Each structure stands twice: as structure tokens, then as C-alpha cells.
Amino acid sequence: MNRRSAQPILTWTEGPEADVPLSVRDLWVEYRAPRGAVKAVRGASFDLYKGETLSLTGESGSGKTTLALSLIRLLPRSANVRKGQIIYRRDGQEYDVLSLDAGDLRQFRWKECAMVFQSALNAFNPVLKIWDQMYDTVKAHDHSEREEVRRRALDLLRLVQLEPERVINAYPHELSGGMRQRVLLAMSLLLNPQVIILDEPTTALDILTQRTIIDLLRKLKEELGFSMVFISHDLSLAAELADRVATMYAGRVVEVGNVYEIFYRPKHPYTLGLIKAVPTVTGGFQELASISGSPPDLINLPTGCKFHPRCLYAMERCREEEPELIPATKGHLVACFCWEQVQADWDREWQQREPEAMEVAWPRS
Amino acid sequence: MAEKLIELDHIGRTFGQGKQKVRAVDNVSLTIKERDILCLVGESGCGKTTTGRIAAGLLRPSEGRVLFQGQDVWAMERKEFKRYRKAVQIVHQDPYASLNPTHTVYKILSAPLLRHNLVTNAREARLKCAQLLEIVDLTPPGDFLDKYPHQLSGGQRQRVSVARALTVNPSFIVADEAVSMIDVSIRASLLGMLSRLREQFGVTFLFITHDLALAKHFAWEHTIAVMYVGSMVEIAPTPQLIDEPLHPYTQALLVAIPEADPHLTRNKPRVSLRSMDVPSLLNLPSGCRFHPRCPRFVEGLCDQQAPDLVPVGDGRYVACHRVS
Numbered sequence: 092m093n094r095r096s097a098q099p100i101l102t103w104t105e106g107p108e109a110d111v112p113l114s115v116r117d118l119w120v121e122y123r124a125p126r127g128a129v130k131a132v133r134g135a136s137f138d139l140y141k142g143e144t145l146s147l148t149g150e151s152g153s154g155k156t157t158l159a160l161s162l163i164r165l166l167p168r169s170a171n172v173r174k175g176q177i178i179y180r181r182d183g184q185e186y187d188v189l190s191l192d193a194g195d196l197r198q199f200r201w202k203e204c205a206m207v208f209q210s211a212l213n214a215f216n217p218v219l220k221i222w223d224q225m226y227d228t229v230k231a232h233d234h235s236e237r238e239e240v241r242r243r244a245l246d247l248l249r250l251v252q253l254e255p256e257r258v259i260n261a262y263p264h265e266l267s268g269g270m271r272q273r274v275l276l277a278m279s280l281l282l283n284p285q286v287i288i289l290d291e292p293t294t295a296l297d298i299l300t301q302r303t304i305i306d307l308l309r310k311l312k313e314e315l316g317f318s319m320v321f322i323s324h325d326l327s328l329a330a331e332l333a334d335r336v337a338t339m340y341a342g343r344v345v346e347v348g349n350v351y352e353i354f355y356r357p358k359h360p361y362t363l364g365l366i367k368a369v370p371t372v373t374g375g376f377q378e379l380a381s382i383s384g385s386p387p388d389l390i391n392l393p394t395g396c397k398f399h400p401r402c403l404y405a406m407e408r409c410r411e412e413e414p415e416l417i418p419a420t421k422g423h424l425v426a427c428f429c430w431e432q433v434q435a436d437w438d439r440e441w442q443q444r445e446p447e448a449m450e451v452a453w454p455r456s
Numbered sequence: 457m458a459e460k461l462i463e464l465d466h467i468g469r470t471f472g473q474g475k476q477k478v479r480a481v482d483n484v485s486l487t488i489k490e491r492d493i494l495c496l497v498g499e500s501g502c503g504k505t506t507t508g509r510i511a512a513g514l515l516r517p518s519e520g521r522v523l524f525q526g527q528d529v530w531a532m533e534r535k536e537f538k539r540y541r542k543a544v545q546i547v548h549q550d551p552y553a554s555l556n557p558t559h560t561v562y563k564i565l566s567a568p569l570l571r572h573n574l575v576t577n578a579r580e581a582r583l584k585c586a587q588l589l590e591i592v593d594l595t596p597p598g599d600f601l602d603k604y605p606h607q608l609s610g611g612q613r614q615r616v617s618v619a620r621a622l623t624v625n626p627s628f629i630v631a632d633e634a635v636s637m638i639d640v641s642i643r644a645s646l647l648g649m650l651s652r653l654r655e656q657f658g659v660t661f662l663f664i665t666h667d668l669a670l671a672k673h674f675a676w677e678h679t680i681a682v683m684y685v686g687s688m689v690e691i692a693p694t695p696q697l698i699d700e701p702l703h704p705y706t707q708a709l710l711v712a713i714p715e716a717d718p719h720l721t722r723n724k725p726r727v728s729l730r731s732m733d734v735p736s737l738l739n740l741p742s743g744c745r746f747h748p749r750c751p752r753f754v755e756g757l758c759d760q761q762a763p764d765l766v767p768v769g770d771g772r773y774v775a776c777h778r779v780s
Contacts, residue, residue, distance in 0.1 A: 150639040267733055297499040298666075299749075302712035303732055326640070331714040331721045350718050361641075368644050369716040370673040373698060373724075379673060381645035385609040401641075 111180060112285050112318055113139040113162070113204075118175030120157050120166065120342075127390045131157040133342035134175070136416060139286065144312065144319040146333035146350075148326060148365075152386055154342035155322045159288050162320070163200050164188065179203060181285060202232050205279035207272075209291040214275055215263035221274055222259045225281060232282055247277040250314075251307060269300035273307065280315065288320045293328065305331055326369050330354055338362045341387050341397035344416060348423035356437065358419050358430040360402045363437060396427070404429040458489040460526065461628055461660050462511055467520030469506055478737045480506040481517075482686045485765065490627070491654060493661040495671035495694075498683035501737065505632055507683070508664045512546045512630040513537075542572060545621035549633035551613035555605040561589070561616055562601040568623040588619040593649055611642045618650070622657075629653075630662045635670065647674055668713060672698055679771075682706050685735055685745045688765050692772040702774045705746045727751060744777065752778045 120132040132154040139145050147155045160166050162177060177188040181203065191199055200206075208214045216224060225244045229235060241259075248255035251273040263271060272292060279287055289308075293301040309332065312319060321332055329336045329350065336353040338346045338361060346359040357363040364382035371377065384401035387393060395412055399405040408428055416426040419434075427433065469481040481503040488494045488511075498504045509515040510522060513529055522529040524540045532540060548554040555564060565588055566581040568574075575581040586597035592615040594600045605613055614634065621629055631650065635643045651674065653659045665671050671680050672694055681691040682703065690703040701707045708727045715721040729749045735741050741748050747758040757777050765775040 150641060269732060297734055298709055298712050299499075299729065300732060300734070301714075305714065306726075324640070325714075326716040327714040327721060330716050330718040354716070354718050364641055366716065368640050368642075370669040371715045371717055371720060372669040372672055372710060372713050373715065373720065376676045377673070379644035379647070381643065381648075382641035383645075385611055385642060386639060 110141045111138045112141055113180075113320075114176075114178045115158070115162070116176040116178070118158070118161065118177065119173035120154075120161055121171050121173055122157075122167075123169045123171065124390070129389045130392060131170075131342055131389060132161065133392075135339070135342065135344050137337050137344050137347055139318050139320060140335075141318055142312075142316050143334040144321055144332050146321045146323065146329035146336045147339060147344075148323060148329045148336060149339035150365075150386055151324060152389060153339040155324075155339055156290055157342075158339070159206070159290050159320065159322050162188070162288060163204050163206055164191075164196060165200075165206070179286075198232060201228065201279075201284065202282040203284055204286040204288065205282070205284040206288040206290065207275050207279050207292050209294055212263060212268075212271060215271070217263055219262075220259070221261055221263070225259075225278055228278060228281055243281065244277070247280055248274070250280075250311065251277045252303075253277075268296055269304065272296065272300075272304055276304075276307070276311070280311070280317075283315075284317060286318050286320065288322070290322045291324070292321075294323070294325075308332065326365060327371075338365070341389065341392060343397070343426065344424075345398070345426045346424065347416070348425075352420075352423050356434065358423065358425040358434050359427050360404050360429070360433050361398050363433060364401075404432055458491060460487050461490045461492075461524070462488045462662070463521075463523035463526075464507070464511060464517075465521040465523060467507075467510055467517040467522065469503075469510060469515065470518045476738070479686055479740060480737065481510070483520075484683070484686075484688045485520075486681055486688065486691065488628075488660055488662060490660055491658050493654065493663060493675045493678035495675040495678070495680045496662060496664045496683060497666070497668050497671045497680055499666055499734070501685070501734070502683040503686040504664045504666075504683050508546070508630045508632050508662055511662055512544050513541055514546065542624045543626055544628045544630065545624065545626040546630045546632060547614075547617050547621050547634045550637055551610055551617055552605075552637075554617055555613055555620075557605050560602050560604055561585075561608075564605075564616065565589075565620055565623055568620065572624055574624065584623075585619075588622055589616075591622060591653075592616070592619045593645070594619070611638050611646060614638055614646060615649070618653075622653070625657075626659065628660045628662070630664070632664045633666070634663070636665065636667070643670075650674070668709065669715075682709070685737065685740065687745055687762075688773075688775060689746065690772075690774050690776075691765070693770070696770065696772060702768065702772065702779045703746075703776050704750045704752050704778070708749075708751075744775075754778065 116136050118132055118135045122129040122131055135158055149155055161172060172189060179186045179188050226240055229240045244259060245255040248258050253270060253273055293304050323329060333350045335347060336350050337344045340361050346362045353362060357366055367380045370379055382401050387397055393400050394410055396409040396414055399409040414426045414428050416424045419425045419430050464484055464486050466483055466485050467481060468483055471478045471480055484507055496504045496507060510517050516530060529540055562585055565585040569581050569584055575584055585601060589597035589600055594615050635646050638646060654661060663674055675694050678694060680694050680697045682689050684705050690706050701710055708729060711724050711727050729751060731749045743759040743761050744763050747753050763775045763777050765773050767773050
């Protein structure tokens, strides 16, 4: 791969940059549509730290999947990356993903950055056995011995708790949904990538199977130490798996922070609204609250902050100016002019309702 | 004591013919009282939609009886049957598919009104439609009456679906995953609107969902019924079912569900199942359908004999050999 020309990167990353395998800066992606340009991603920025799980969450149409696809440049032809940077780092080298040529891009995909898709059946070639698909993948990147590849494939299948000898000779249709999803996971790990992107990997599965996949993901990450971008509309999966959570709204990351920070001290009115809208199963009855209005039309976006028509805190400034993603507290970024107000109200509400719970959930240091 | 409105009496339903038979629902019984909410919970393929369609009279059960106010629906006279059909309405899952895209909201809502002679002329129909839209919080109604479904958001469409169900003053609504396709941020207001219908108009609900958290929220003072591959495994008042589930499947389900609270979800106990595979409806296990996965499986009992749904006190019912 070519070394990227040294360009200054705006950064609010903590620690040395070498610990950040993937950075996205001010990324804009549009889709051409008959009615006009669909602004799917609008200036999204985030960092993925080494060994962490970053969960991208938001409602349908918030740009999560577009963002993920652009990370490995798999966007359909109707999409157009208007501007922005995607920087990938390995061994002290930096690469600009958006300007990789075809050959480098092929090496980058899968070997450096693998993706697991939502629909596990569609991700396989139905007429190839699992072994052939796995071997094809490796052949495209490495010149390893067939026997060696087979050993690695069997090891990985065992790691994802499948019977290796049986599964490797099976066709995709012979496997159940949960098994396919696990095979896909094993395949994504074949070339030992540094980053794995998972797009709603458990959405099509039943709950008990989903649980085994979640536990498996956690175990794999501990053993192999890759970094993970986990995309899900489901807040509870973010709570379960993520180290950090990024909330997206109308194509922009509006809040990023540690998972406990996000759930127990949200600072963006949208994140707060989402948390209040989702019930938990265990525990007593909770009042739920909706966010008024409906998600924005991505062709005709509102002015200023895109959330202002639905926001309780909206003021004159929000209608005119779009807030930047700025650090609120250490490692917690938010794109809102009123975050201090949001935070204060949230704290007061918690304090009144369950002061002990707050101390347990978020011990003040 | 409220009257029984709908009763399913040992119903079963088989689809297909010859060798390819699918037993979608098997030996399911349940009772819904007037003004009550029953949440039917289960994973995809467990037969909850089939059960809902049978309760709504859209499907005829292969076995068993459906009783509406004590009368067998499929043995009714034509006139009686029509009354039952009018009293029962269904709200479908997908608001993008359930509204005719070539009709305006007014046309969608006025059709049943005119069909059942609930209004005499167009002016009255328009007035009634406006009232219905107000009930489902689409205000001002004038803004919505002449719109086509494609001009509305998913949440608004689903409100129109509910308004359409309300046109004939139903006493019973089957809501089949009615909020599952709606964005989380606006789900709560739809649920609130549905519970208000129960309070204001005394509508009884069969609320079908795969989401136990949603069921718990909607039916907190009512009942949840849990299904697993075509059979009923547990019925209980909501708080008891959540706090102290009796059936091993319900227990496994409750601990497996991730929660939108990091502390809570990461400190949940684990239940290890004996198998991860959901049985196929084409090849059902013998005896109890959960036995190949059940952690409390007893050989010679669970794999031989299918347990009946039996009352265990406090309005609870469980189908398990190991409970009682």
C-alpha cells in the first residue's frame, strides 16, 4: 500500500494516534435519487480505538449502514462521497482509504478490515461449500498452503462453537440462521483483520440464538484482540456489547462516549430521548416517552441543527446554526448547544427518582 | 368480574397438504375478558400470528372452537357472523403494505363507514373521518384527510390503520406487531394512544409482539401469554411473569434478552441450553417441544409426553412437567 501523504488531521483523540486503527473525519455521502440528493451521511466523524467495540446506533435512515459501507468502499454506484477522510493505521503507517487503488483496496478489504452483513444467507454463494468459499477468500489475498488454510479454517469454526468437520463440507442452505451467522464470523476472521465491521449481525435471529452470538463475539474479541464497529438500531445491544457508543442522527454523529456515560448521563437530547423511549424487560414499570415529530426527510433537511424540530431544548440559535461535535467532558463528545442544560435536567430527574440507583450506576469520583 | 369476550378452545391449525404439513398452532387455549389486554409473545415462527388471525376470524382453525361472547364463531348464523366480524378488527404490522396507495386517507376511512351504513352521506362521512383522525392524534384532521399514504410517515400511516380499525366501533382489536416497524423514538406515543382506546372506548386487545419488553410495558396490569413453536407454554399476569417466570423457556428468554441498560444487561445470570437449534415445524420433537433445549429435561418424561397447560394458582398457567 502507498503511504498516505502527510496531512494534518483534526483530532480530539486521546493518546498516541497509533492506538487508533481507524479514523473518520467529516465524511459526506450522498445518493442520487430522482427527487434530489439524499444526504445519507453528513460530516460524520469518529475514531475507533484499538481493541474496543464501538457501537453505531440510531434509527433507520440515520446513515449507519452508509457510513459502514463507505469504510470499506462498498457503496453502490448511486452513492457519491462528497468529501471527508477515512484513515486507516497499521504499524505506524497511515493509509487514506478513499484514495486506495483497486489492488490495494482488495488487500485492504477482508485482510485489514472485514465486514459481517445482516443477512447471513445472502452473504454466501449458495452453490459453493463453506470450505470452497473460505479457500477462495484466502487465495485472493495470500499464497498460503491449502493444508494450512484448512487447519486455520477448522480452528476458527471450532472457535465459533461449530462442529468443524461437518460444517466445512456443508452448503449454506444446510445450516441454520445462527450457524450461518457464526460461519460468517469465522470467515471474517480468516485473514486476521485488525478491524471488523458488523452490520446488524443478530437482527434476523431469534433471541436465544442472538444471545449465543453476543457471548461469542465478546469471547472472540477477548481472545483475538481485534477492534469492532458494531452497527445496530437496537440500544440494548449497544448496552450489552459496546465499550463506546456513537449516536447518529440525520447522517451525523451527534454524541460519542463511554457506554456508561451515554446510558447514565446522556448529553444530547436525541440520545436522551431514545433512552427514555426504550423499556427494559426486568425491573418495574417505567414511564416511556416518545420524541415528538418524525425523523427528517433526508432530501429536504431542516436548517441548523437537524434535530431542532423535534427537540425540547431548541432555541433560536439551533434553527440557524448546526452545532459541531465538541468535547463536553473527558472522552465524551456531543453536538448540541444546550448539552449542559440537558445534563442538568437529567441529573435532577435521576436524583429525585432514585438517588441510590444513580450512585450505584454512576459513582461520582 | 368482566365477561369473557373471546375464547380460544383447544385450537389447532395445520397448513399444507400431503407430506408437507406444517403444524403452525397446536392445542392452544386462551381467554380474553372484556376491556382486557392479552399480549401474545414468542419468537418468529412460533404461531402467534396464526393464533391472532384465528382470533380475528380471518382463519378457520383446523381443530377447536373460537367463542365470541360465548358463541361458537364458526357455527354462527350468517347475520351473527357479520356482527362478530364487525366487532373484531385487526391492525397489521406493515403500515406500508396495509394501506391502499391509490386511495386518500378519506377514502380509506370512509369505505367501511359507507359499507356498514354507519353514515348516510358524504358530508357525514367526512365529519366522522375527521373525528377518527382526532382520536388517533392526527391533528388537525383537515391536513390529513386528502393525503395519500405515501405522503405520510410510518408512524402516521400506522395511526391511519388504527383509525380504520376504529371506524366500525370494534370491541376487540388484534394488533399484530403493530409498532414493530415504527421507529423507537415514536413507539411510546403510539402505545399510549392504543392504551387510551382501551380506557375511553373499552376496546379489548390481543397484542402480538416478539418484544417482551414492549409487551411488559403495554400490558403491565394485564396478562402475557408465551408461545413456543406452536404451543402455549405459559400464561401469567405481567409482573409475575417478568419477576418469577415458571416455564424454563420463559426463564431462558428473560435472561437472554439484552437490556438497554449496561449495568443491568451485563450482570444478568446465564442459562445454558442443551441445544442452540430451534426445532423445525416440519419435524417437531416428541413430547414437550422445548425438551431438546431444556436445561431441566428429564429423560423418559419430557421426550415422551407433551405437558398440558395447567392452572397453578394466581391466574397463572404453565405447560411443564417440572412445574407444579
